[in-house]
Amino acid sequence: MRTKALLLALIAYTTLLAQSIDSQKVITRSTMLGFGSTNILDTYLSAEHFKGSGLSFVTTIERQRPDRRWSTLTEHEANLSATKDRAKTQQELEGAYNFYWGKLYSWQLFDNSLKLQAGGLVNASLGFIYNTSNSNNPAQARAHLNIMPTGVATYKFNLWRKQFTARYEVALPLCGIMFSPNYGQSYYEIFSLGNYDHNVVPTTFISAPEWRQMLTLDVRLWKSGTLRVGYLGNMQQAKVNNLRQHVYTHRLLIGFTKQFSIIPCSL
Amino acid sequence: MKKYLVYLISLVLLVSCVDTQERDNTPTGNFEALWEIIDEHYCFFDYKQHEYGLDWNEVYNKYKVRVNDKMNEVQLFEVLKDMLAELRDGHVNLYTSYDMGRYWTWHEAYPQNYSDTLERRYLGTDYKISGGMSYRIFDDNIGYIRYESFQQPIGENGLDDALSYMSLCRGLIIDIRNNGGGNLTTAEMLAGRFVQEKTLVSHLQHKTGKGHNDFSPLEARYLEPSSKRRWHKPVCVLTNRSVFSAANDFAVIMHALPNVKLVGDRTGGGSGLPMSSSLPNGWSVRFSACPMYDRNKHHTEFGIDPDINVALTDEATAQGIDLIIEKARELLRN
Numbered sequence: 001m002r003t004k005a006l007l008l009a010l011i012a013y014t015t016l017l018a019q020s021i022d023s024q025k026v027i028t029r030s031t032m033l034g035f036g037s038t039n040i041l042d043t044y045l046s047a048e049h050f051k052g053s054g055l056s057f058v059t060t061i062e063r064q065r066p067d068r069r070w071s072t073l074t075e076h077e078a079n080l081s082a083t084k085d086r087a088k089t090q091q092e093l094e095g096a097y098n099f100y101w102g103k104l105y106s107w108q109l110f111d112n113s114l115k116l117q118a119g120g121l122v123n124a125s126l127g128f129i130y131n132t133s134n135s136n137n138p139a140q141a142r143a144h145l146n147i148m149p150t151g152v153a154t155y156k157f158n159l160w161r162k163q164f165t166a167r168y169e170v171a172l173p174l175c176g177i178m179f180s181p182n183y184g185q186s187y188y189e190i191f192s193l194g195n196y197d198h199n200v201v202p203t204t205f206i207s208a209p210e211w212r213q214m215l216t217l218d219v220r221l222w223k224s225g226t227l228r229v230g231y232l233g234n235m236q237q238a239k240v241n242n243l244r245q246h247v248y249t250h251r252l253l254i255g256f257t258k259q260f261s262i263i264p265c266s267l
Numbered sequence: 268m269k270k271y272l273v274y275l276i277s278l279v280l281l282v283s284c285v286d287t288q289e290r291d292n293t294p295t296g297n298f299e300a301l302w303e304i305i306d307e308h309y310c311f312f313d314y315k316q317h318e319y320g321l322d323w324n325e326v327y328n329k330y331k332v333r334v335n336d337k338m339n340e341v342q343l344f345e346v347l348k349d350m351l352a353e354l355r356d357g358h359v360n361l362y363t364s365y366d367m368g369r370y371w372t373w374h375e376a377y378p379q380n381y382s383d384t385l386e387r388r389y390l391g392t393d394y395k396i397s398g399g400m401s402y403r404i405f406d407d408n409i410g411y412i413r414y415e416s417f418q419q420p421i422g423e424n425g426l427d428d429a430l431s432y433m434s435l436c437r438g439l440i441i442d443i444r445n446n447g448g449g450n451l452t453t454a455e456m457l458a459g460r461f462v463q464e465k466t467l468v469s470h471l472q473h474k475t476g477k478g479h480n481d482f483s484p485l486e487a488r489y490l491e492p493s494s495k496r497r498w499h500k501p502v503c504v505l506t507n508r509s510v511f512s513a514a515n516d517f518a519v520i521m522h523a524l525p526n527v528k529l530v531g532d533r534t535g536g537g538s539g540l541p542m543s544s545s546l547p548n549g550w551s552v553r554f555s556a557c558p559m560y561d562r563n564k565h566h567t568e569f570g571i572d573p574d575i576n577v578a579l580t581d582e583a584t585a586q587g588i589d590l591i592i593e594k595a596r597e598l599l600r601n
Contacts, residue, residue, distance in 0.1 A: 046545045087549025133551050134543035184474030184556045186540050195486045209283035237285035242476045246285045
C-alpha cells in the first residue's frame, strides 16, 4: 500500500515537473514614474487650450514562453495633471487610468538581437477633466474602450561592457466606443433625468485618432536589476457629438525593469 | 518619392489632430471669441428673435465697431457686457476679477413685492429652521415655509419633520419670493412632496450642434411623488419678479399641480440651464444652453404669471401687512 502511494506520488511529481518546464513563462516587468507636460482641450468645458504638467505611473508586464511566438502584454497607466489657460486665470485638472491588454506575435531577427512584435491591445480608460471655474458644467467624465493595433521593436546591444535594450512601442487607433454628453447636453439631463442622446458613441481612427508611443532604454546595472529611462507620449483625442476633446501627455520616464521566470510546479 | 512620403505623413498628422483655432488674446480676439461662443451655444436665439427681434449677426455688426486693439481691459469689458445684455438673459454673465457683467432688468425694473422687514414680522422669532427652509404655523392655522434660495439644500428627514409639524394645518404657504435659484434637484425634492402621482411637469431639450436650430427632440419631464410624507391639502406658492432659474422651475412645476395656486407677481424666468466657457484673456462667460418649457411646451424664459396677481402697497407695508401673504391666507382659509 505504502509502495503504491509512493509510486503514485513519483508519477505525479514527474508529470508536474514535465509540465512546469513546458509552461515556463518569462515575465518582463517594468515600473516607471513619469513627469512631463499635458495639453488639454475640451470644448464642452471651454474653447481654450489648457497647458501644464503632470505625473504618470506606468507599469508594463510582458509574458512570453521562450518556445512560443505569442506574448501577452499588460500595461497600467495612471496620470494626474494640473493645467492653466494662457491667461493663467482658469484651471483644469485632469486624471485618468488607462488599462491595456493584448497579444503580440514576435519575429526574431539579426541573430536574436532585434525582436519585432505586432498585434493588438484593448484599451479601457476612465478619467475626468475638472474645470475649477465653470458652474453648471464643471467637469467632463471620460470613459472609452478601444482596440489598438500595436507594434513593438526591441533591440539588444552591448556598449561600454554593459547590456542595453532599446524598445519602441506604438499603438494606433482602430475602433472603439466612448462616453460623451451631446453638444449642449447637461449632466443633469443624462444622470438625473436619464435622457439618453448618443452618449455611448462608436468611434473609429477618424473620430478618435488616438495614438500612444513609448520609447525606452534599459541599462543593466546589476545582476538582478535594470534601470529604465524613456519617453511616453499618449495622444488621446475625440471628435464626437460636435464636441472636440484632446488630452496630450508627454512624459519622461524613469524606473526599473525586472525579468524573471515562473515555473509553477517546481518542487 | 521621399517628398510624397513627407506630404503623406504630414497629411495624416494634420487630419488626425483634433484641435481648434484659438483666437488672439487681443480686444478684437476676445470680442470674436465671445461672440462665437454665444453664437454656437446659446439656446434662445429663435425665441428671442420672435419676442423682441434679436438678431445676433446684427449685434455683431453693432458692437464690432466699438472694439479696437488699443482699448484697455475696462473699456473692453463695458463693450462685451453691453453686447451680452442684448440677450436679455439673467443666466448670461461675464466674470472678471473686478466685476460681473449682468442683465438684471427682469427684476430691477419692477416692484420688489417683498420686504424683509415684513418677513421678520411674519416669521417672528420662534420659527423653525431645517436646511434652507424656515417655517412656522400662523395663528389662523396656516403653515408657512420660507425658502430663500435653492442653493441651500434640504434633507428628506427635514422635509418629513416640517410637514409632520404642520400636518394639522388647513393649508400651506411656500414663500419663494427673491429665490434666485440653485439646485434643480432641491426644487424637485420639495415639489415631490406635493405630487400624488407621476405628473408631467415640463419639457426640456439641448443643443446638438452649432446651428441656432440644432436641438434634440423635446423630452418630457415627469415628477414622481415622494415615497416619504406628502402634502394633500391646498398650497399657495408666493412669487415675485426675483423668482429665477431653479425657483422659476419650481413655480412652473407647482403651477402644473391641481391643489396649488401661485400668488404674487410674475416670476423672473431664467429657463435655460446655464453652462460656462472662457475667453482668451481668462474671463469666464456663462450662458443659457438647454431650454426648459412648461408642461404645454411653452417657453418660461421670461417668467410665468401667477394665478392671483397681488402687489404690496406702501400703506399696507407701513402697517406691517404683507398683502401677498394675506391674500394667500385668505385663499387657504376659504
